[in-house]
Amino acid sequence: MNSMHETTEFDLQSRLPVARTPEQVRKKVAEARAKGHIIGFVPTMGALHAGHLSLIEHAKRRDAFVVVSIYVNPTQFAPHEDLSSYPRPFADDHRKCADAGVDLVFAPTDETMYPPGDETRVQPGALATGLCGPHRPGHFEGVCTVVARLFNLVAPDFACFGQKDAQQALIIKRMVTDLQYPIEIVVCPTLREPDGLALSSRNAYLSADERTRALCLYRALSAGRESLLTGNAAERAATVMHETIAQPAPPDAIDYLVAVDATNLQPVTEASRRVLLAGAIRIGKTRLIDNLLVDLPPQRT
Numbered sequence: 621m622n623s624m625h626e627t628t629e630f631d632l633q634s635r636l637p638v639a640r641t642p643e644q645v646r647k648k649v650a651e652a653r654a655k656g657h658i659i660g661f662v663p664t665m666g667a668l669h670a671g672h673l674s675l676i677e678h679a680k681r682r683d684a685f686v687v688v689s690i691y692v693n694p695t696q697f698a699p700h701e702d703l704s705s706y707p708r709p710f711a712d713d714h715r716k717c718a719d720a721g722v723d724l725v726f727a728p729t730d731e732t733m734y735p736p737g738d739e740t741r742v743q744p745g746a747l748a749t750g751l752c753g754p755h756r757p758g759h760f761e762g763v764c765t766v767v768a769r770l771f772n773l774v775a776p777d778f779a780c781f782g783q784k785d786a787q788q789a790l791i792i793k794r795m796v797t798d799l800q801y802p803i804e805i806v807v808c809p810t811l812r813e814p815d816g817l818a819l820s821s822r823n824a825y826l827s828a829d830e831r832t833r834a835l836c837l838y839r840a841l842s843a844g845r846e847s848l849l850t851g852n853a854a855e856r857a858a859t860v861m862h863e864t865i866a867q868p869a870p871p872d873a874i875d876y877l878v879a880v881d882a883t884n885l886q887p888v889t890e891a892s893r894r895v896l897l898a899g900a901i902r903i904g905k906t907r908l909i910d911n912l913l914v915d916l917p918p919q920r921t
C-alpha cells in the first residue's frame with residue numbers, strides 16, 4: 621500500500637513541481653520564459669476552492685505558464701486572528717493545482733519570505749484606511765509586503781486576484797502603479813455557492829447553523845444593490861442593507877456594511893459612477909467579507 625501511495629505522490633510531483641526557494645522558482649520561471657511563455661501568477665494562502673480555481677482558469681485561458689503560490693502569510697494576521705488554525709491541506713491543494721493544469725506551485729517557507737533580520741515593510745496609503753483597515757490592524761501592510769516579495773520572486777507578466785477581496789485588489793493595483801511593477805493586475809469575479817454565499821477558505825469553519833446564518837451578508841448586499849438600481853442614493857442603500865441584515869437572524873457582529881465609491885472607497889458623490897457595496901461580519905468566531913459592484917443608472921436624482 622505504501623509503495624502505491626509513494627508512486628502516486630511521485631507521479632504528482634513530476635506532473636507539477638513544487639518550488640520551495642527563490643532559486644528554484646526563479647530557475648523554473650526563467651526556463652518557461654526561455655521557451656517563449658508569458659508568466660501568469662495566482663497568489664493564494666491555500667485551502668483551495670472553486671474561487672481560487674477560477675483565477676487559475678483565467679490564467680490558463682491566456683495561455684500562460686501558470687505559477688500558483690501557496691503561503692499562509694503571518695504578517696497579514698493580527699495577533700488575535702486565526703493564523704495558527706488557518707487550514708493548510710497542502711497535498712489536496714497540490715493535487716487540485718495539478719488537475720487544473722498549473723505549471724508550478726511556489727510554496728515558500730517563512731524563512732524564505734521573511735529571512736532572519738528582515739525588517740522592511742510595504743505600507744499602503746489611503747485605500748487601506750477604511751473598510752477592513754481599522755478592523756485588521758497591519759493586515760494590508762502584510763498583504764502588500766508579501767505580494768511585493770512574491771512579485772519580485774515570480775516576476776510574472778500578469779497576476780490574478782479575486783473581486784471577493786475588493787479592497788485588497790484596489791490596494792494591490794495602487795501598489796503596482798506606485799512601485800512601477802511591470803505587472804498587469806487582473807481582477808476576476810467572485811465565485812459563489814448556488815445560494816449566493818461567496819466561496820471562502822474560512823467557510824470551512826462554519827457549523828451547519830452558522831452556514832445558514834452566513835447568508836445574511838449576501839442578502840443584505842443584494843438588497844442594497846436593488847435599492848441603488850431603483851434609483852435610491854447610496855445612504856438609502858446602506859440603510860436598506862442594515863435593515864435587511866437585522867432580520868430574521870442577524871450576524872453576531874457587523875464590522876462594517878457600507879456603500880462607497882468603487883474607485884477610491886470614499887463616500888459616494890455626484891461624480892461616482894460605480895458603487896462598491898461591501899460588508900464584513902462575524903458569525904460565531906468566523907469573520908466573513910463580501911461585496912457587490914453596482915454601476916449606477918445614468919439618470920440619478
Ligand code: AMP
Pocket residue numbers: 663664665666670671672674675780781782783784785808809810811812818819820821
Ligand atoms: P486567499 O487564499 O484567501 O488569500 O485568496 C487568494 C485569491 O483568491 C485572492 O485574490 C482572493 O480574492 C481570491 N478569492 C478568494 N475567494 C474567492 C472567490 N469566492 N471568488 C473569486 N476569487 C476568490
